[in-house]
Amino acid sequence: MKAFITFLELALILCTVHSTMASETGAGVMKNIKGPVFIERNKEIIPAKAGDRLFEKDVIVTGKGGSMGAILRDNSILSAGSNSRIVISEFVFEPAEKKLSGVVQIKRGTITYLTGLMAKLNSKAMRFMTPTAVCGIRGTHFAIKVEDE
Numbered sequence: 001m002k003a004f005i006t007f008l009e010l011a012l013i014l015c016t017v018h019s020t021m022a023s024e025t026g027a028g029v030m031k032n033i034k035g036p037v038f039i040e041r042n043k044e045i046i047p048a049k050a051g052d053r054l055f056e057k058d059v060i061v062t063g064k065g066g067s068m069g070a071i072l073r074d075n076s077i078l079s080a081g082s083n084s085r086i087v088i089s090e091f092v093f094e095p096a097e098k099k100l101s102g103v104v105q106i107k108r109g110t111i112t113y114l115t116g117l118m119a120k121l122n123s124k125a126m127r128f129m130t131p132t133a134v135c136g137i138r139g140t141h142f143a144i145k146v147e148d149e
């Protein structure tokens with residue numbers, strides 16, 4: 001009986017963990033990493049590697065000589081060059097529920113972006129912010145460079 005209760009408790013814990021992970025679908029996934037690249041998440045600094053998932057509020061930092069490429073859930077492509085700092089402030093891609101919203105802040109460095117489904121489904125859903133400007137996306141491929149102050 002005691003073994004059955006322990007098994008039942010373990011099964012309950014696994015179900016809870018699985019349902020929590022399933023609800024955290026994330027914003028995208030890292031595909032290419034070159035040189036020093038880190039993800040700042042929940043006050044932790046994690047060395048990035050290909051296959052790492054990206055989430056809302058993640059900060060992507062590339063060091064000197066570092067670069068990265070990520071594919072977001074809407075099949076858009078985000079790349080960052082050396083000495084960049086990017087914040088995925090918001091990323092909601094639930095087209096069936098018509099919930100589409102993306103906000104990326106470029107604090108410093110260079111990024112390129114190739115739009116995906118979100119910009120095609122709602123031309124006002126994706127925005128990029130810099131310290132001095134906001135860029136609304138209407139379906140295109142572009143680059144932004146933000147220099148240190």
